Amino acid sequence: MLELTNLSYPKRLNNVNYCASAGRLVGVIGANGSGKSTLLSIIAGALKKANGEVKWHSDDLLHCSPSEQRQQLAYLAQKNEFREPVRVSDLLLTSQVNIKESSATLSAWRERSIDEFHLGNLLSRAITELSGGEQRRVMLACIYAMNRSLLLADEPTASLDLHYQLLVMDWLKAMSKEGKLVLVALHDLALAAQYCDELLLLNEGQLIASGEPNQVLTDTNLAAAYKVSVDWLCNSNGVAMLARRL
Numbered sequence: 001m002l003e004l005t006n007l008s009y010p011k012r013l014n015n016v017n018y019c020a021s022a023g024r025l026v027g028v029i030g031a032n033g034s035g036k037s038t039l040l041s042i043i044a045g046a047l048k049k050a051n052g053e054v055k056w057h058s059d060d061l062l063h064c065s066p067s068e069q070r071q072q073l074a075y076l077a078q079k080n081e082f083r084e085p086v087r088v089s090d091l092l093l094t095s096q097v098n099i100k101e102s103s104a105t106l107s108a109w110r111e112r113s114i115d116e117f118h119l120g121n122l123l124s125r126a127i128t129e130l131s132g133g134e135q136r137r138v139m140l141a142c143i144y145a146m147n148r149s150l151l152l153a154d155e156p157t158a159s160l161d162l163h164y165q166l167l168v169m170d171w172l173k174a175m176s177k178e179g180k181l182v183l184v185a186l187h188d189l190a191l192a193a194q195y196c197d198e199l200l201l202l203n204e205g206q207l208i209a210s211g212e213p214n215q216v217l218t219d220t221n222l223a224a225a226y227k228v229s230v231d232w233l234c235n236s237n238g239v240a241m242l243a244r245r246l
């Protein structure tokens with residue numbers, strides 16, 4: 001169970017209270033600047049000095065050491081900037097530093113993530129020489145190789161083509177079905193509606209709605225948060241939306 005209590009960050013996040021159970025895929029949605037990345041980076045320990053409490057099972061994530069945090073969670077940040085030409089295979093190894101598992105287990109997790117994200121032919125390449133979408137796949141493989149019970153992904157589908165967007169959403173869904181808690185920031189509300197078990201809707205740093213997608217993606221909430229009106233198109237293949245500005 002993840003429990004957020006009065007979670008705040010000056011000028012960016014205001015008194016967020018929320019509980020989510022393991023085994024759920026939770027989408028964090030909201031307009032640009034609404035606080036999605038702030039929320040995920042506080043939980044991940046990447047943004048310090050937040051107020052309030054973040055409890056994961058019995059651990060207080062706001063006051064864990066970085067090494068303790070690595071035993072609990074894997075975090076994909078919104079942006080990764082690469083300056084050094086590190087090989088993809090070395091990045092995968094580095095992602096597992098300080099994870100307390102046998103080398104055979106870590107190796108199996110790396111192999112699994114290489115297969116899932118089709119990295120076989122990229123392993124000897126330098127990260128700086130890959131396209132934006134290829135870099136994103138490598139970073140997703142790195143968090144998969146960590147295999148933590150709490151997974152935080154900030155816009156994981158950004159810069160991915162349609163095939164890989166669906167692959168990533170299918171993968172996140174599978175991770176939640178394995179019993180992990182997955183928090184994912186998304187801009188694509190059709191993907192959020194189709195895949196997520198529950199949604200958190202942020203607006204100007206406030207949590208204005210939470211619950212199942214059909215409870216959150218209401219005309220009133222979408223008008224308040226995004227200033228749009230939406231027609232939903234649903235069939236057995238998935239969900240699409242037609243939006244217009246209000």
Ligand SMILES: Nc1ncnc2c1ncn2[C@@H]1O[C@H](COP(=O)(O)OP(=O)(O)OP(=O)(O)O)[C@@H](O)[C@H]1O
Pocket residue numbers: 011012030031032033034035036037038039078
């Ligand atoms: N490094 C920073 N210093 C100061 N303010 C920041 C910083 N990063 C973000 N902010 C501000 O915090 C607020 C929330 O930003 P955040 O990045 O969390 O939003 P977001 O919902 O993830 O947006 P986007 O969809 O554009 O990625 C915004 O008002 C933003 O301007």
